Amino acid sequence: MAWEQARENPPPDFPALPPLAPGRYTNDEFYELEQRHLWSQVWLYAAHLDQLPDPGDYLLLEIPNLSAFLIHGADGEIRAFYNVCSHRGAPLVRAPSGNSASLRCTYHQWTYDTQGDLIAVMDERDFPAPFDKSCLGLQAIRCERWGNWIFVSESEQIEPLTKWLGAINSEFHQFEIEKLRPVEIKHYEVQCNWKLTMDAFLEVYHINGIHPKTVAPSLDHRGAVMTLFPNGHTRMTCPTNATPKQSGARQLQQAGSMPRITNGEIASTYHVSHNVFPNLITPTSDSARQFLMFWPITKTRTRVDVAHFGADWGAGERPSGWEAYLEFWDVIMAEDLQFLEWQQQAVLSKGFKGYRLSYMERRIYYAHEAIDKAIGVSHIPEALRVDPRLARFIEQ
Ligand code: FES
């Protein structure tokens, strides 16, 4: 960080990054490629275990274009299934969450147990023998846990979740992530492409411009260290200012009785934020950790979910400090999201020639490289590809 603060130029071996093609945010074909090859080939955050703590608890997933649910089985396992009845495809789960000893399709009443096995078929006599119910269970989706965080993947090839997370998983051992408790999930919607939205959270170059009173007083963006990991994941570590007590978040924490979370030495001293490819960013502070997720609803509409996690407060209501803290986050989010619709207009405009990224913004460039890799570069029209420049900077 001291080195970054003192430098007068990017490191001499750092390449100039070619501007990103505006079409990456506007082109229908590119959006279709993402839909077909990206989202189904990665691990995606689904829920926290506390959202379905008991056998029979189920939860409809809110991942766009994936009709699926999680269910806590009678055997204690959490599983994910497509929300598709094996008979004619009606949904098994329609409520956002609930508890049931079995799942009965309300169309023709086929019934499944909490492990997804088909256990009862109405008028089974009408299906010619041999009719093997054991082959007609619900279709499972891969579902694995990172601490108490539950992730799903439609890919059969992708490596196990914690292996795929690699260095991020190892780093997180110091954070005692099992002790974090979900507090609230906030949703925001923006009329722009999901990548434009996420790009805004992958750098701190913008903090003096749009967060002069909220984030900027506590961070020294000029000392930020960006680390690139395999599989598209990254980390940012940013020094805090010499007068961190001016930070709004710290003031709120002191005023509001929020218990501290375990963050280890580095994340307690500096601002640390990881990006789990493709769409999860997890900043942390003394009092809370967030999962920010960027979901494409359409090519030009994004839902941002911000899941807040805090230290366990025991029985009863959450500490009063949370109200002010969540309001503070709303202010920061409004600051961060304010230009995105304009930028979406810009990338459509003839007046915009390319999306320029500096050394400080290299995590954005790397995320785009990883998106192309996930899609398969040969699928992407040449004019829309990112020219890979950052492979040699990846920390193994
Ligand atoms: S579609 Fe579910 S029982 Fe017919």
Ligand SMILES: [Fe+2]
């Ligand atoms: Fe910001």
